[in-house]
Amino acid sequence: MALTATDMATGLDTIRRVRDLRACVASWRGAGLKVGLVPTMGALHGGHFSLVRRSVASLDRTIVTLFVNPRQFGPNEDFARYPRDEAGDAAALARQGAQVLFAPSLEEMYPEGAVTTVAVPDIGDLLEGEFRPGFFTGVATVVAKLLIQAAPDVAFFGEKDFQQLCVIKRMATDLDLPVTIEGCPIVREDDGLALSSRNAYLSAEERKRAPALHRILQSVVTRVREGGAGCVAAAEALAARELLVAGFEKVDYVAVRDASSLAPIASVGAPARVLAAAWLGRTRLIDNLPLSGS
Ligand code: AMP
Numbered sequence: 001m002a003l004t005a006t007d008m009a010t011g012l013d014t015i016r017r018v019r020d021l022r023a024c025v026a027s028w029r030g031a032g033l034k035v036g037l038v039p040t041m042g043a044l045h046g047g048h049f050s051l052v053r054r055s056v057a058s059l060d061r062t063i064v065t066l067f068v069n070p071r072q073f074g075p076n077e078d079f080a081r082y083p084r085d086e087a088g089d090a091a092a093l094a095r096q097g098a099q100v101l102f103a104p105s106l107e108e109m110y111p112e113g114a115v116t117t118v119a120v121p122d123i124g125d126l127l128e129g130e131f132r133p134g135f136f137t138g139v140a141t142v143v144a145k146l147l148i149q150a151a152p153d154v155a156f157f158g159e160k161d162f163q164q165l166c167v168i169k170r171m172a173t174d175l176d177l178p179v180t181i182e183g184c185p186i187v188r189e190d191d192g193l194a195l196s197s198r199n200a201y202l203s204a205e206e207r208k209r210a211p212a213l214h215r216i217l218q219s220v221v222t223r224v225r226e227g228g229a230g231c232v233a234a235a236e237a238l239a240a241r242e243l244l245v246a247g248f249e250k251v252d253y254v255a256v257r258d259a260s261s262l263a264p265i266a267s268v269g270a271p272a273r274v275l276a277a278a279w280l281g282r283t284r285l286i287d288n289l290p291l292s293g294s
Helices: 005-010 018-030 046-058 086-096 135-150 159-174 197-201 204-209 212-227 229-245
Strands: 013-015 035-040 061-066 100-102 154-158 180-184 250-258 272-280 283-292
Touching: 013 018, 018 035, 018 061, 018 100, 018 135, 035 046, 035 135, 046 061, 046 086, 046 154, 046 180, 061 086, 061 135, 086 100, 100 135, 135 154, 135 159, 154 159, 159 180, 159 272, 159 283, 197 283, 212 229, 212 250, 212 272, 212 283, 229 250, 229 272
Parallel strands: 013 100, 035 061, 035 154, 061 100, 154 180
Antiparallel strands: 250 272, 272 283
16 A cells, blocks of 8 residues: 555545555454545545545545546546546545545456446436436446445435435445445535536536526425425426526426435425436536425
8 A cells, every 4th residue: 555745745545456445444444443435536626525524524434436437428428528636636635534545547447358237227217317328337336346345334425416326325225235325415606506526617607607507496496395296397397498598508307306216206295306407518517406305
């Protein structure tokens, strides 16, 4: 487990090999310590840090993973231009109190010949799954690998990617993975825009328009709370039109769904969520809000 110059400066241990990660976690376990894991694709911001702080506060040791996972990007998506700043991320993580940054190479995660995948049908086929075929299989595969590699007690995921959180909970349950999956609230800018590494793609003009997504989701929440399940379809359609008027070029979906199954809702009693994905120029933004009880 070699320390790099950056690590010496920050006190954070960067690990690149699975076998070194396992040795590190085994030594912690031998000392009776509890381990938290925060999977990320890097370009860290306040949303990621909220997960790290939660892990640091509730567990003895925190591992943050940094891996831009090619298997969750479609052929025409932004894998090549996805923002990358490992040195900046490492410095910030040391300040947040994490002990390890696990940043494996592509070859370490997917050695030649690696073909096994983890598919989560149904809940993984809806919404994001419809617009990004293969996305959740890529996510579930890499997260399953990270959970097996690090064997944490608790793994932290943001509600920002609400469907992803549902898919990962389903996968961990179905595979009997001995880990608690903990969802954490969305961190937003003062104007309501949810923090995202992809916000860096927005032009100044697009950035001004972006908070409309949150605002319009708030209107859906109000309308459905007032009008009941019967007005869901109208509220979804109106929100899609409002997004276009607010300067979004394309709306993939605005959907009010059950907060566990992500199925359409029949009443407003059970926990529900309004979720949306829409395009500002070349940037696809996603966001969601609780409707009731979730
Ligand atoms: P990513 O690096 O985009 O794959 O995100 C890594 C983790 O951070 C995921 O669990 C995300 O849901 C979470 N995350 C990203 N943005 C936010 C945010 N604004 N608030 C809370 N969690 C977030």
